[in-house]
Amino acid sequence: MIASDQLNHKGQILKDVFIKENINIAKLAKTLNVNRGTIYFWFTKPDIAKEKFYEIGYVINYDFGPILRQVQ
Template sequence: MDKHYGHIIERIIRRNGYSISELARLTNVNRRSIYNWFNQKNLKPEIIFRIGCALKHDFSEEFPELFTEDEFQKVIAPAKTSEEDSQTGPEISSSYWKDKYIRILEEYNRLLVNQVKQEPKKS
């Protein structure tokens, strides 16, 4: 069977609900590069590994010919420090709080725009 690496990666990204913007930010490339990757039949293993690290996804299941499970384990389940042991959940992630803050700002801006549209115009 002939694999299309880009399509496989795109399917995983979309199935797991990742946004293209988030992936672009995590991999330090622009969104156009992400879409270009999706169209490539053969991606470099370095790019696939980079995406896997950013998304904390083990691509050794989809591409056993390229990776072993051990290559992703250090990224997916890094050793915890004693400080991290006392904290659990997504609350400890700085990107979690950054994304939450951005969503709140976007909602606030949307509400402001709606309010301005509803105000009667003063002559």
């Protein structure tokens, strides 16, 4: 569960889901055609485009929709 104080930091949301779902960042980076550093950089960003969430969600088979609706 994402803490309410973290809902405004989308990078933290992404990081929390990756930890919860035990996502292999190296494999994800390869699939998304980015380097691992890019993914770690996303964790620091307070704002990430919805399209990026949906792209990642598709690759890891995770629905970010409910979380993103809370952020609105």
